[in-house]
Amino acid sequence: MRDVSIIGLGQTPVGEHWEKSLKDLAAEAIQAAIKDAQTERVDALYVGNMCSGTLNGQEHLGALISDWVGLRGVEAVKIEAACGSGAAALRLGYVAVAGELADFVVVAGVEKMTDRPGEQVTAALAMASDADFEAQNGLSFVALNALLMRRYMHEFGVCHRDFAPFAINAHKNAVGNPFALFPHPVTADDFCAAKMIADPVNLLDSSPVCDGAAAVVLCPTEIARQFNSRPVRIRASSAATDTIALHDRRDLLGLEGAALSAAKAYKQAKLTPKDIDLFELHDAFTIVSVLSLEACGFAERGRGVRLGAQGDIAIGGQIPITTMGGLKARGHPVGATGIYQVIEVALQLRAQAGANQVRDARLGMAQNIGGSGATVVTTILEAG
Template sequence: MRDVSVIGIGQTKVGEHWTTSLRHLAWEAIHAALADAGTEAVEAVYVGNMLAGALSRQQHLGALIVDFAGLRGVEAVTVEAADASGGAALRQAVLAVRSGAAEVVLVVGVEKVTDMVGASGTTAQVAAADADHEAVHGVTSAALGALLMRRYMHENGVELADMAGFSVNAHANAVGNPYAMFRRPLKASSFVKGSMVADPVNLFDSAPAGDGAAAVVLCPTEMAKDMVPSPVRVAASSLVTDAPALHDRADPLVLAAANTAAGRAYHAAGVVPGDIDLLELHDSFTVFAALQLEAAGFAQRGEGWTLAKNGDIGPQGRIPISTCGGLKARGDVGGGTGVYQAVEVVQQLRGAAGDCQVPNARRGMTLNVGGSGGTAVVHILESIE
């Protein structure tokens, strides 16, 4: 198996891109990533996307996007794992390079949520849940988050205000990220006053869906050293599944897929949680941030929330998270999220994260979660000495 590294990254600003189509967003990110890598010799493209079939009435994104991006003829395919599509696409790219099937591979994660307006977005998102046994009862993604949050607060004696730290941190970090959807701080006192989406999840607790695309170029580490000044190696890649329906899990408050995926990644990279300098996790709701910190070994069961309360998740904290705003403030890019996370970690490891920079970041981790926890993808990235 060959060692794999990232040699190029690109991303668009996350937001409401009314004048830009899905293919155009993808092209922008691809164009930036290829320019960053200094090559156009791409042999395969993996597209991470979740909602295009429902919201843009467009599938077959592999062919569509490479054709539009001037790469007609290149092997290309869409990888779908709900919100974890981007991470899953990245993993397919890593496997392709590792195996020797391809030399230079590109991953693009793209989501276009503003092609339709009204309740269609909410409806499309909940397709990640069990349609016959969850969605038919009128649950939404926010409601699934809320069911977890209510139970989490109940079991652990947590107040709503105790969760504020996650959103406050995300917004504070996004101020320095030119690609973020909401570059403005959020006060803890405002957090508890957000208008209700699905009790107890309010507007300031849930991530805003936005349009965006991010891309990453991979190649064997041996080759990477000759191509770019500071390649970032993929130290670990893992993907684990769980029951997609919340009610089918033995303990809904344990994200078992995330736990196993993180464990496998630590083992593969030969590290422990304490060796991770920053973590881009899937904070679509604050309770997900808490549960993922627990699943990834940064807190005991039921104690993830204390990291936010104690300031451990800030850029100078014990485990910085959502360093460029996370889903909460950079914006929730659905199936593109996993690729954004990788781009952000690479920026940090290059020391190029600008105002978002985590000091001395050498090893970063991404945790991309699909649905309410049915898929978890973990990547550990390291700067090369």
């Protein structure tokens, strides 16, 4: 198996792109990534996307986008794993290069969500859950996370306000990210007063519906420097699953898929959580940040929420998270998110994170979650 590196990064600003279509956004990110990689050759294109069928009336994104960006003829497919689609596509790109089936692979994530009204987006996102026994009972995706949060608050005796540092940290970091949707700070009072979505989850617990695309170019590490002076090496890539439905989980708050995925990644990279300099986690909701930190070994069960109050999650803290704004404030164009996360870790490792630079960052981890914890893809990157 070959060692794999990332040699090109490309992203569009996350936003409400009224004038751009799904394929426009994808093209913008892919072309930027190819330019950054300074390569002419592309062997395959993997496109991570969740909702193009339901929200854009368009499937078959592999062929559509490869042609649209001038890659007609290459192998190209769409990969879907709900909100984990982006990293799932990256995982397959990694497998292809590591397995010597391709040398240059473009992995893109794209989502165009604003073409449809809110109820339809809510219904589309609910497809990440068990259609027959969650969504058809009226449980929205936010509601599933609210059930996790309520139970967490009950079991560990914490209140809603204790989650505020996660939203505050994300918004603060988004200020330094030119691609972020919400580059403005929020306060704890803002957090507590935000509009309720599915109690206890309010608007500032939640990541926004938006559009965006991001892309990376992979190649074997042994030739990476020929194309980019600052390649980023993939030290570990792992995927794991859990039950799609919350009610089938053995341990509701355990996020076992995340624990399993992280454990496999640590094992592959021969690292422990202590070695990780920053963690781009899947903060679709504040509760998910907390559960991820616990599942990935950064906090004991029931204590993850305290990392916020202690400042451990800030840039300069013990384990900086959402250093470019995270899903909360950079934005969460669902199928593109996994690629945005990896790009942000790569920028940190390339020392290109500007005002948000984590000092001496050598090892960064990204974790992308599909559904309420059912698909979890973990990627550990190292400055090349």
